[in-house]
Amino acid sequence: MKRRQFILRSLAASASVAVSPLVLSSCQPNLNGRKLTILHTNDMHSHIDPFKEGRNKGMGGMAARASAIEKIRATEDNVLLLDVGDVFQGTPYFNMFGGELELKLMSEMGYDATTVGNHEFDNGLDGLDHAMQFANFPYLSANYDFSKTIIAQKVRSYQVFNRGGVKIGIFGLGVGLQGMVNPALSGNTVYLDPITVAKEMVQELKAQKCDLIICLSHIGYEYGNSAIPSDKRLAQEVSEIDVILGGHTHTFMDEPLLLTNSEGYTTTINQVGWAGINLGRIDVEFTAKGKGMVAYNPILLSNKA
């Protein structure tokens, strides 16, 4: 509410200036200066608690992550909190409770969406179906065809979100099942080529006039064998995906990769390792072309609570 009042005030203040009719025109909101904060995790693998020992001792933990997210929400208006799959499997919490606690906590933190990683199949489709009742956010997966399974109604290809007037189209992609998931567990799930499906998704989301397209990709960052679909191949072969949030390969990236493909389109790829050791944060700002960067204050984050 506060934000809206602020915007209205700015419009009033600029009413005498010649640009105001442009701003007030009806069909396309002026995105100049709009900001969006994307927070993301991948491959949390049931790490509810911080690591008890080893080189990651003390790192991670969902209660600490919740505090970090809360702190960001206190200063940012337009936050998207996204996960890229493999929420399940890796600690006894999953063996004992089948993913119930992980999804309850993600719901509490206000996750906006996740996708289906290969380990989401670990207790079979029945197990996934049962656990999904504890998630109050959607599962997005465009290249797993679940239509002949019991979770057909519970997974969508994509969803369009609105944050502060910015339309964000988000779709999910999953890794090849053969040799990865026991067929007894994935049942009648059909895997479709992620590159082909991504092209269809971009068309669909563009038709819906999305300002930003994000892919939740559990297909993996890159492989020695370039025939295997990966995030890098996806960015090279499919234009107009703005951000690929990755997973599966547990890749810790020092900074996102901005990959410009042969059509000149640049996609930002990021992945934050695994086990909830890091919370990824990408801030996107829309700037009118030709005006250069608007004044932008980097948000300095302290780890201290």
Add this chain to the structure above:
Amino acid sequence: MKRLVSKTKWPGICLVLLISCSSPSEYDLSYSWSPVKISPDIAASDQVEAIISPYRSQLDSIMNEVIGYAAHDLTSQGQYESTLGTFVTELLLTQSISAYDLDVDVAIMNHRGGLRAPINRGPITLGEVFEVMPFENQMILLEMSGETLLEVVEHIGKSGRSMIWPVSFRVTESGLKNIRLNGKRIIEDQNYILSISDYLANGGGGFEMLRPLKKLDIKPIMLRDMIVQEIKQRAAKGDSIKAELANLVTVSEQ
């Protein structure tokens, strides 16, 4: 915190927008990134802790049980052999032989990837074994010809992600040499029994050649249960867990 200005938004459709609306239709996107390390410095959220707490108590009451002792750290580090892989493949063979009362010849474990955490020196809790083997994999038995077994060994030599106990071989640039099972040649038209997880037997880890094979009619035992059983049996005898590399695999140029 870094930032970078990137690309033009919608160069292709700007004309349409200019006609239909008078608002700016082209944008640059600038990205800044600042990952947050989830470290012990961040205070835990009380609200989230309250949700976790009853689950944790229930879990701890079961998982904190000490089932044995490790004399040293066992890890899955190592290309062809690792201490943890040696411990697990060896126990899978001996446990399979006693559980199924059959002459099982070899056991396979994808130690790199399949064993998800180390066993640390000192008391071993049940929870630790769940972290080593979180998957609900079951051990099954496959019967195969020596010819197929050799194919399996070749795959292991190439992929370098699994261990096969007790098979020795030499990795050379022109392929595997001196493949031996307990020091003996593998005979192509003789049958062998292999103990392996259902995950690998269904073609996981690149073991495509195993999919068509006949599964023996036994009651499968969970892989994790076999590990727990072995650790408990050794503790009952007053033994701790230790494993040295058997150096079954050597790498040479020729």
